Amino acid sequence: LAPHGMVGVGAIFEAYQRGELMDDAEVALLHADAEHGFRALSVPLVNVRHVARLAQEAGVLSAAESRALVDAAAALFYQDRTWPRVLQAVGEAWPASTQGRWRTWAAGGLADLKREDARACLQAAAAFVASGARPPSREGVSRPPPSSYVRRRRLVEGLCETEAGLVSSEDVLEELRAGPGAQELARAGLRRALLAGWARSLGLSPTPEEVARAESEQWARLGVAPPERAAWLAACGLDAHEFRRLCEERALEGLMLEHAARLLPDGPSWDEALASEARLEGRWAEMAARLTAPRRRPRKR
Structure with missing residues (x-):
């Protein structure tokens, strides 16, 4: 997510960024609920890798023994991965002398890299807020359309800000479903989204000028003056970027309709x-x- 504006903090982020870590399973763990402070009930694989590296650097484990520790942890389901089970799984890969060195070394406690990174992230966020700095502008930066999962989550969890207060997107959608014109609205939205998706699959994209024209035409159609647009977007549960993305879809829809005769064999x-x-x-x-x-x-x- 770093290319899209996320600010990464910590050793785990840096390992993912370098390509040393790839799988989400590296950071998966079982934890308790809020009543018990969300305390960890299992050990994430990334912590085992970190501890194995520290033990090797301290001369407690050889390179082969360090790899055996990580392999034993990786073979366990993440919910079952606890230090006692990991050490039991190592088994005969460690001789008695190594096990003795490990017990002595581990008696002082084992590092929790995921917790350290979480604290570093909170400290970095607090420092950023205290600095009064503004986040870097994402204006003009191209972002891919959100996935269907993200779009559906927004339909349920989004909020719209009206003059009278906040209302959930889910409530608005429920009223729209039962209201007049629901079928026409849905068909128009599906037609626009399908044509835009087809255009993208063909490698087509509108020019910035075409998107700007579609956006300008939409504002004119709505009759919303520039000073009122921020409030209008908030009431619709949109931001400027999302509105522009929808206008980009409209521009793509226009391109597909304009060139319909050439898009299909013997097209209309x-x-x-x-x-x-x-x-x-x-x-x-x-x-x-x-x-x-x-x-x-x-x-x-």
Whole structure:
């Protein structure tokens, strides 16, 4: 997440950044609930790696014995990984002399790298807040569309800020589902998202000018003046970036419709689309009747 603006803190973050760690399983652990202070009930693999390295540097373990410790820990399910079980799993990989050195060395306590990094993160956050500095601007930085998981979480957990107070996105969505026009809104949203997704799959992307034009046209359609836009976005549960992303989808939708005849073999033209939709909606027949109706002659005065 660092390329997207996250500020990483600690040795574990740095190991992931260097590519030394790759799997989320490295930091997984079982912990108690809030009533018991969320205390750790198992040992994350990243802690075992850290302790094994410290023990090797202290001359307690050889390189092979250090690897055996990590391998034994990695073979255990993360919820079952405790120090007694890890040491039991090492078994005969350690001779009696190594086990004796380990007991003496470990009697002073074993390092908890994940806890150390968590404390460092809190200290870094507190120092940043105390400094009064502002986070770096992400304006103009391209970000990929959020995943379906993130989008659905926002629908449930998001908040909208109105003049009367906060309301959950989930409550707004529930009312919209039951309200008039829900089907039309959903179909329009699906059509825009599907066409934009198809465009991206073809490697298409709108220019900054096309996105800016789509954004400007949308504001004009809404009739929201610049001073009122921040409040409007907050009431919609959006920020400027998310609004721009939706306008980018609209720009992509426009591109796909504009070039529809070339996107498919023997694709539809603009006039075909106009005619077919007018026929389905009955407007073609209305127009035909209007054109064949006898015209009234103006009365003579």
